[in-house]
Amino acid sequence: MDVxxxxxxxxxxxxxxxxxxxxxxxxxxMKTVDRLMxxxxxxDLLQMMENAGRSVAELxxxxxxxxxxxxxxxxxxxxxxxxxxxxxxxxxLLNWGAWVQIVCSYPPDRYKGVPAHQLRxxxxxxxxxxxxxxxxxxxxxxxxxxxxxxxxxxxxPRGPSRELIRLANSSAAPILSLDAxxxxxxxxxxxxxxxxxxxATLTLALPKDGFxxxxxxxxxxxxxxxxxxxPAALYAQLGLSVPLLFGSSSIVAxxxxxxxxxxxx
Numbered sequence: 001m002d003v004x005x006x007x008x009x010x011x012x013x014x015x016x017x018x019x020x021x022x023x024x025x026x027x028x029x030m031k032t033v034d035r036l037m038x039x040x041x042x043x044d045l046l047q048m049m050e051n052a053g054r055s056v057a058e059l060x061x062x063x064x065x066x067x068x069x070x071x072x073x074x075x076x077x078x079x080x081x082x083x084x085x086x087x088x089x090x091x092x093l094l095n096w097g098a099w100v101q102i103v104c105s106y107p108p109d110r111y112k113g114v115p116a117h118q119l120r121x122x123x124x125x126x127x128x129x130x131x132x133x134x135x136x137x138x139x140x141x142x143x144x145x146x147x148x149x150x151x152x153x154x155x156x157p158r159g160p161s162r163e164l165i166r167l168a169n170s171s172a173a174p175i176l177s178l179d180a181x182x183x184x185x186x187x188x189x190x191x192x193x194x195x196x197x198x199x200a201t202l203t204l205a206l207p208k209d210g211f212x213x214x215x216x217x218x219x220x221x222x223x224x225x226x227x228x229x230x231p232a233a234l235y236a237q238l239g240l241s242v243p244l245l246f247g248s249s250s251i252v253a254x255x256x257x258x259x260x261x262x263x264x265x
Contacts, residue, residue, distance in 0.1 A: 019262040020243050022225070022254060025206045027187040029238055030151050033205055034081075036234050045114045048228050049081060052204050053088025053118075055226035056178050059202050059251055060093060060143055063176060069097035074141040074173070076164050077115075078105045078148040078182075084115030086147020086178055087122055094127055101139055103130050105148060105160040132160035141173040146196045149182040151208060156192040157183050165194040174199035180208060181219050189213030197221075205230050206242065207254060207261050217256040225252050225263070 025033065037043040064071045075090040077083035083105070090102045102122065104111070108131075111119050122129060130136070138144070146168060148161045157165055165182055168175055175198045180186045183195025189210030201220040203211070205228050210216050217223070227246040235242045245252055245263060255262050 018265045019255075020245070020265050022245065022261045022263050023206060023240050023242055024209045024212060024261060025240075026209050027151050029240075030186075030205065030208065032238065033230060033234060036237065037230065041231055041234065043229060045081065045084075046117065049085045049088055049114055049118065051228040052085035052178065052226065054092055055204075055228075055251055056085065056145060056147070056176065056202050057089040057092035057096070059200070059224060059226075060089065060145060060176055061096070062251075063174065063200065064143055068093055070099060071143070072099045072101075072139070072141045073143045073145060074138055074171075075100060075102045075145045076105070076148050076168060077102060078150075078161060079111045079115055080150060080152060081115065082150030082152075082179055083111075083147050084118045086145055087115065087118035089145060089147070089178070090127065091118070091122060091125070094125065101128050101130065101141070103132060103138070103164065105132050105164060107131050132164055138167045138171055141171065144168055144171055144173040144175045146175055146177040146182050146198065148196075150179045151186040153180075153183070153185055153192070157194060162194060165196055169194065169197055175221075177201040177220070179204050180210075181221075184210060184216055184219060186210045189216035191215055191219055195219060200224060202226050202251070204228050206235075206240075211256060211261065212259045214256075220256075223254040223256060223261075225254055226250060 077086040177198040181196035186208035
């Protein structure tokens with residue numbers, strides 16, 4: 001399956017030949033981005049989650065040949081911000097006509113804050129929701145979305161997420177991971193067991209430092225970047241010079257080569 005979109009020509013940014021160098025973020029920098037978005041710019045977590053969710057739904061549509069009508073999608077959603085964005089993606093896909101099965105890693109009362117808000121919306125819609133239980137198997141699907149664990153991973157996955165990762169990897173469906181494949185340390189690029197082997201990964205804001213590592217890059221599969229509306233001035237506060245990346249699309253394809261990350265120009 002060719003999931004790479006055709007990129008239009010761009011100008012601006014740091015280029016080398018026909019490529020634009022894309023800076024990366026450490027885990028601490030990503031935490032700071034999230035905090036400053038709220039504190040300095042009034043862009044709250046719900047807005048960021050909506051941007052992320054719609055972007056992953058859009059990339060899912062591209063991976064399903066541009067039309068999700070009557071296509072089957074399984075969404076694996078953790079209880080953190082990554083899972084909340086996955087729940088938002090599930091809502092969009094349902095509204096677009098996909099057959100969506102949502103599998104939450106924990107029961108509803110374990111979801112708090114904005115992820116709980118997203119879950120309540122799906123419950124109000126009568127969306128097909130399931131809760132991870134021992135002995136449960138994933139249904140067949142045309143695409144599986146991994147929104148279990150984001151950049152906050154500390155050590156090997158455990159609890160229900162561990163079993164859901166195992167089930168996802170045993171599925172015949174291609175896997176689209178949100179922000180990072182579950183089971184990767186986004187700071188170091190260390191691969192834990194178990195981990196998702198993604199067909200494609202849609203990372204948010206900027207790619208993460210760990211994706212520069214060859215083993216992590218392989219686990220990510222085809223790498224994409226989504227715009228979640230981070231202001232350029234915020235990156236400047238962190239001492240980062242970020243080229244214009246989203247002039248023609250809010251989702252762009254990236255390549256990892258020799259420890260650097262590039263976008264086709």
